[in-house]
Amino acid sequence: MSIQIQMLGTGSAFAKRYYNNNAMISTSKQTFLIDCGITAPLAIHQIEQSFNDFEGVLVTHLHADHIGGLEEYAFQMKFLHQRRPKLFIANTLLEPLWEHSLKAGMTQPGIDCIEDVFEVIPIIPAQAHEITPELKVEWMETPHIPGKQSYSLLINDTFFYSADIRFQPDLLQSLVEQGVHTIWHDCQLEGEGEVHATIKELLTLPPSIQSKILLMHYGDTRPEWDGHTGPMPFINQHETYSIRP
Numbered sequence: 001m002s003i004q005i006q007m008l009g010t011g012s013a014f015a016k017r018y019y020n021n022n023a024m025i026s027t028s029k030q031t032f033l034i035d036c037g038i039t040a041p042l043a044i045h046q047i048e049q050s051f052n053d054f055e056g057v058l059v060t061h062l063h064a065d066h067i068g069g070l071e072e073y074a075f076q077m078k079f080l081h082q083r084r085p086k087l088f089i090a091n092t093l094l095e096p097l098w099e100h101s102l103k104a105g106m107t108q109p110g111i112d113c114i115e116d117v118f119e120v121i122p123i124i125p126a127q128a129h130e131i132t133p134e135l136k137v138e139w140m141e142t143p144h145i146p147g148k149q150s151y152s153l154l155i156n157d158t159f160f161y162s163a164d165i166r167f168q169p170d171l172l173q174s175l176v177e178q179g180v181h182t183i184w185h186d187c188q189l190e191g192e193g194e195v196h197a198t199i200k201e202l203l204t205l206p207p208s209i210q211s212k213i214l215l216m217h218y219g220d221t222r223p224e225w226d227g228h229t230g231p232m233p234f235i236n237q238h239e240t241y242s243i244r245p
């Protein structure tokens with residue numbers, strides 16, 4: 001059974017056309033969110049799904065376009081569905097997520113800590129974790145904002161889903177050498193790549209790597225870039241992609 005992945009949104013943090021870059025990843029039995037940003041609750045509603053359709057969420061890092069929807073997710077699950085969804089998060093990000101993001105809005109009688117609303121599965125980075133028998137994920141620390149931890153996801157050893165990541169040609173080369181056949185990469189269309197890889201940078205990669213890359217987390221000017229990204233296609237919001245083993 002192949003893994004299916006569908007983006008709730010494919011936009012950058014400031015994009016308005018494409019929603020936040022958040023995904024739904026499905027095995028034969030369960031669906032998980034990858035990140036849950038500010039626009040995730042509306043995006044889920046618009047495709048006539050519910051937070052209750054998901055087993056849990058895999059978190060890459062703590063920017064609001066990746067975690068800004070977690071408060072609503074947790075409240076909806078507690079008050080509408082009476083269930084704690086699974087929260088897979090690097091152990092280094094757990095305390096900051098609660099203390100610096102969720103605590104102010106969520107503390108109330110019956111909610112004193114993050115475990116009151118999520119079934120927390122702390123992840124040790126750089127180790128493979130069996131999320132389900134069909135889904136093995138390694139959280140790989142990758143550079144984004146200096147001094148802030150961020151984790152890309154290596155899925156079933158062959159599919160790399162970048163969190164937000166600066167241009168890392170050596171990492172991409174070594175992933176391909178290790179057998180990664182598909183790379184979903186965030187990108188920045190205009191300007192310098194301070195915290196994301198730019199299209200200009202990605203176009204300097206060898207063709208053997210570019211041919212494995214699909215682009216996500218892009219700005220609202222995407223239509224101007226169609227046909228200007230070499231062999232790297234843009235991933236489309238809502239389209240279902242099968243990830244081969």
Ligand SMILES: Nc1ccn([C@@H]2O[C@@H]3COP(=O)(O)O[C@H]3[C@H]2O)c(=O)n1
Nearest residue numbers: 012013014063064065145164194195
């Ligand atoms: N040095 C920085 C830091 C952040 N940013 C923008 O803020 C956004 C936060 O979410 P993101 O998706 O990581 O994208 C970041 C940049 O757009 C930026 O443009 N320059």
Ligand SMILES: [Zn+2]
Nearest residue numbers: 013063065164
């Ligand atoms: Zn982002």
Ligand SMILES: [Zn+2]
Nearest residue numbers: 061063144164
């Ligand atoms: Zn980010």
